[in-house]
Amino acid sequence: MSALELRDVEVEYDRRGGGKVRAVAGASLSVERGQIVGLVGESGCGKSSLARAAVGLVAPTAGTVRFEGREVTPLTRRARPRELVRLQMVFQNPYSSLNPRRKVGSQLADGGPRTRVGELLELVGLPASAAARYPHQFSGGQRQRIAIARVLAADPTVIVLDEPLASLDASAQAQIANLLVSLARGLDLSLLLISHDLAIVRHVADVVSVMYLGRMVETGATRPLWQLPLHPYTEALIAAVPHADGSGFLPEALPGEVPDPANPPPGCRFNPRCPYAFDRCVAEEPPLLPLPGDRRSACWLRDTKPG
Amino acid sequence: MSVLAVHGLRVSLPTAEGRVAVVDGVDYHVEPGEVFGVAGESGSGKTMSMLALLGLLPAGAAVEGRAEFAGRDLLRLPRRKLRDVSGRDVAMVFQDPLTSLHPMLSVGRQLTEHVRRHLGLSRRDAARRAVELLEDVRIPAPQSALRAYPHQFSGGMRQRIAIAVALACRPSLLIADEPTTALDVTVQAGILRLLDRLRREGGLSVVLITHDLGVLSSIADRVSIFYAGRVVESGEREDVLQRPRHPYTRALLDALPHPEAPADTPLVAIRGTPPSPARVPPGCAFHPRCPYAIESCTTDVPPLLAVNGRRFACPVDPFAP
Numbered sequence: 001m002s003a004l005e006l007r008d009v010e011v012e013y014d015r016r017g018g019g020k021v022r023a024v025a026g027a028s029l030s031v032e033r034g035q036i037v038g039l040v041g042e043s044g045c046g047k048s049s050l051a052r053a054a055v056g057l058v059a060p061t062a063g064t065v066r067f068e069g070r071e072v073t074p075l076t077r078r079a080r081p082r083e084l085v086r087l088q089m090v091f092q093n094p095y096s097s098l099n100p101r102r103k104v105g106s107q108l109a110d111g112g113p114r115t116r117v118g119e120l121l122e123l124v125g126l127p128a129s130a131a132a133r134y135p136h137q138f139s140g141g142q143r144q145r146i147a148i149a150r151v152l153a154a155d156p157t158v159i160v161l162d163e164p165l166a167s168l169d170a171s172a173q174a175q176i177a178n179l180l181v182s183l184a185r186g187l188d189l190s191l192l193l194i195s196h197d198l199a200i201v202r203h204v205a206d207v208v209s210v211m212y213l214g215r216m217v218e219t220g221a222t223r224p225l226w227q228l229p230l231h232p233y234t235e236a237l238i239a240a241v242p243h244a245d246g247s248g249f250l251p252e253a254l255p256g257e258v259p260d261p262a263n264p265p266p267g268c269r270f271n272p273r274c275p276y277a278f279d280r281c282v283a284e285e286p287p288l289l290p291l292p293g294d295r296r297s298a299c300w301l302r303d304t305k306p307g
Numbered sequence: 308m309s310v311l312a313v314h315g316l317r318v319s320l321p322t323a324e325g326r327v328a329v330v331d332g333v334d335y336h337v338e339p340g341e342v343f344g345v346a347g348e349s350g351s352g353k354t355m356s357m358l359a360l361l362g363l364l365p366a367g368a369a370v371e372g373r374a375e376f377a378g379r380d381l382l383r384l385p386r387r388k389l390r391d392v393s394g395r396d397v398a399m400v401f402q403d404p405l406t407s408l409h410p411m412l413s414v415g416r417q418l419t420e421h422v423r424r425h426l427g428l429s430r431r432d433a434a435r436r437a438v439e440l441l442e443d444v445r446i447p448a449p450q451s452a453l454r455a456y457p458h459q460f461s462g463g464m465r466q467r468i469a470i471a472v473a474l475a476c477r478p479s480l481l482i483a484d485e486p487t488t489a490l491d492v493t494v495q496a497g498i499l500r501l502l503d504r505l506r507r508e509g510g511l512s513v514v515l516i517t518h519d520l521g522v523l524s525s526i527a528d529r530v531s532i533f534y535a536g537r538v539v540e541s542g543e544r545e546d547v548l549q550r551p552r553h554p555y556t557r558a559l560l561d562a563l564p565h566p567e568a569p570a571d572t573p574l575v576a577i578r579g580t581p582p583s584p585a586r587v588p589p590g591c592a593f594h595p596r597c598p599y600a601i602e603s604c605t606t607d608v609p610p611l612l613a614v615n616g617r618r619f620a621c622p623v624d625p626f627a628p
Contacts, residue, residue: 015431018416040492042493042494043462044489057570084415094321125371129505139580140349141580142580169348169349169560169581170348170518170519170520170559171348171558171565171576171577172576172580173562173574174562174563174564174574174575174576175574175576177564177574177581178573178574181573182573184572189574191493194341196491196492199521199563199564199566200494202564203564203567203568203572203574205499223570226566237492237493239496240491240492240493240495240496241492241521242495242499242519242521242522242524242525243490243518243521244519244521244523244524244548244560244563245524245526245548245549246524246544246545246546246547246548246550247524247545248525248526248544248545249490249522249525249527250496250499250500250503250526251495251496251499252496253493253494253496253497253500254493254494254496254497255497257461257463257464258461265538281592
């Protein structure tokens, strides 16, 4: 049983002025115990919507979300079911999840009467003295660590992190990335890390899922996926990452734009931007094909059976 | 001759804790057709040092030093004159293109207003120039784009339009402050390639401010690394990024994930956090975070010394070849 399992999840939003937008159009993903899964893709690909569905912040219009085998039901006005407390989420802006008027220690103690505040702060690498201070007295990276400590107070088994490293300097990013790895390895936590920063995902994730226009286009173990991407979109994402090696290497741009999710192109959703697209890609949408080495790619180029 | 030469730039701002120096004696120059990269953590003074050139500092700011541009000192130009220069010869784009684009005016109006005012073109010539500009920054269907409004475009397209507006009057210098920070890598690569092409084909000089050493490494010819309002290291891109001599430059590079690192190699974070401008440590501002600091680092501000075509401010010099 996976710690977190999303199967064929669809998320729809009402569009202003009528109509619906399908932000997630049938995406599956699973996170095993102690595993870090990276979810990458351009903005508008649906990765944040999928994250919100994963923790029950939005109701999927189709498909299922299971946390430790139990179905995740969307949040209502009632208290969150006790068994879902161990499924937690960290947001991009730690300021939005911390109360600016309360001391850090008292916010951490919300986890319960027996919360050991000093222990939580130590887990995220902050001194015990931090408890007596307010959120604004910390740097952005420290605030993100406080937000993570706050989530740890609930004694979670799965944490979904939506862009936890964006808007941080490289050194603060490094600290948070190290913290995430130590949580997964040391506490056996399962992490779903949503990030547009491919270099960091490559560094910390065990498994990567690549999302495009509401669907998974490739999944696989991080290292082989980076060494040999099996979907043209993954290839394009990796080629676009700049290298800080002083060589003057100009990253490759991916032409075109992510299409409107309300009006996806026929066939493979990536075909209008794909340098390898052929007839079949326009006619038929490729499923996520299982490939050797426990990999999957939604690309007709990888289809070994004649189409 | 340099397009821009800045000497001894100091900027101080009034704060609740008194007057605080946010830029503390910075020198640099930008050559024709060159991309000059400025990097450093947030609060290092990189943006303030550029806003100072265009008279865009917050009220109450005090500026010292010289900024020679086309035979004039930008820091001493009367406001009206500076506005002429900053609209025409020096242009700026920001992280969020919506700061430089007007939300209620069509793209065409924003492009033509500039050129009509600064270059004195007729309505028809200005419209033709606007289409050229949009083609130049690779906006598809430029004719219909002229009638559209900024919110109708994606983030990447908006940044291209902001660059087109900035380039409308054929400036010789473009100051780009984190122009790709809010964009996806795929779109970022397109903007970097655009800037690279503009400098190659049009001889545009670019000052590129970024916190991302990968971005810096892609197109900057020369770079300066800022820390707490001062330059700690500057030189050719290859020298500084491949063989850094200042411990801070080294530390910034070490904090980045390395593509070939074995699994679960921890990243090397810099201990501590950058100082706030009101509490810059004495001596070398980096000394509390520096593993190589010696006693004199805590008292003496290290001078920026020239060594083999680069400059760095570290008397310990732990990475001397």
